[in-house]
Amino acid sequence: MSNIPDDLSYTKEHEWISGLEDGLVATVGITAFAAEALGDVVYVQLPEVGSTVEAGDSIGEVESTKSVSDIYTPVGGEVVEVNQTLVDDPSLANSDPYGEGWMFKVRADGDAADLLSAEEYAALTSGES
């Protein structure tokens, strides 16, 4: 069973999001479940700072040894920061997916659609694992 922190929200695309409740800047990354399913992450492509994104857009990709996955943004708004440390060391997505492995920050201009609680996400992933 992978680690699913209680204080984050989740998406069906296996991303986590935090900071939404502040109405300010949300931080997004992929979950430990996603990182384990991918295997060693070798390349992360992130959106450009300053770009405007819409909820549900594919705004980047994660490559592992065996596969590649899109990164979707759960919220729309302006991308205000991306994790350059992760781009330089993609293995952080595996070793610390909820911390050093964060991916990008969005100044949200609306609500996120269809977010899951930790409990709901745990139920989703127990069906997939």
Add this chain to the structure above:
Amino acid sequence: MSRPTPLRDVHESLGATLTDFAGWLMPLRYGSESAEHNAVRQAAGLFDLSHMGEIFLTGPQAADALDYALVGHLSALATGRARYTMIVDERGGVLDDLIVYRLGDEEFMVVANASNAGKVADELMTRAKAYDARVEDRSDEYALIAVQGPRSQEILATLTDADLAGLKYYTGLPGRVDGREALIARTGYTGEDGFELFVAVQDAVPLWHALTAAGEPYGLKPAGLSSRDTLRLEAGMPLYGNELSAELTPFDAGMGRVVKFDKPGDFVGRSALEAVKDTPPRRRLTGLVARGRRVPRHGYPVTKDGAVVGEVTSGAPSQTLGKPIALAYVDAGIDAGEGLAVDIRGRQEPVDVVELPFYRRNK
């Protein structure tokens, strides 16, 4: 339901990610596949390959039957030696690539890919009918454990009295490992020195534990199919279903050297292969290294000036080169020196053509 190997419980206790592969439940990786890959390059890795097929041919005409059934000249193989070869259909299309071990004057073991083992056994039975030879699919009786990497010989030497130093590449001899009967073969699919141990199913678990303990001081790690794939790709070795298929002849795959026209007698596929042996193939199996970090993968188009000129058959990030690498069939007519790209989900990513293999070990 996928079939488990005799080592399934061991894999689970090691926390392996298991995957379906050719109808078998196999370890994909135990932890980081990059670490497993590097362990094989730098120390040693331990693989469960029990999904592979072991088909035995025995009898006075076993050698003749194989000469007819396969493209290689197996009657010329000395006892104790192994040979990489292929089985083709009447049209010359590759049904599987194989390693054949000569265990005695009248005894051979054919090792087939898991995905093709049943088909190969059936074909061998049909093709051997006119010969005084018995074909037996004994895949269920054997487990196969491989120790691969530069420290393999030292590790194995702690568990056997067999003359490993005298065991040359592509040879195999019966011996005992950890007190258990084994066919000890110096073969592999990683581009490293290493051994493959064919043992009885009931010996698989204790042998795995013995090898794990023996290898611990040398840095041996259990390694899954994910690292096996990246290791063979770096070594430029073809994978059936990717670089090889029934739609391609050995010549199409750039492996015409395995076809031995000078052996006596007819063999299945001879006339079809003789007709194409001097025709340059339309496409050539080509090694590509990406300039960027996005990975060309199986099925992606190879392009030049916007036109499709080939297709990627295998691709992966290369641990050893630090860049993505790929094998691709590329049109023979084009100048592949400059301007090649791979269409990676809509973006043309530049690639350079390199000599194969991508990686060659220091001997």
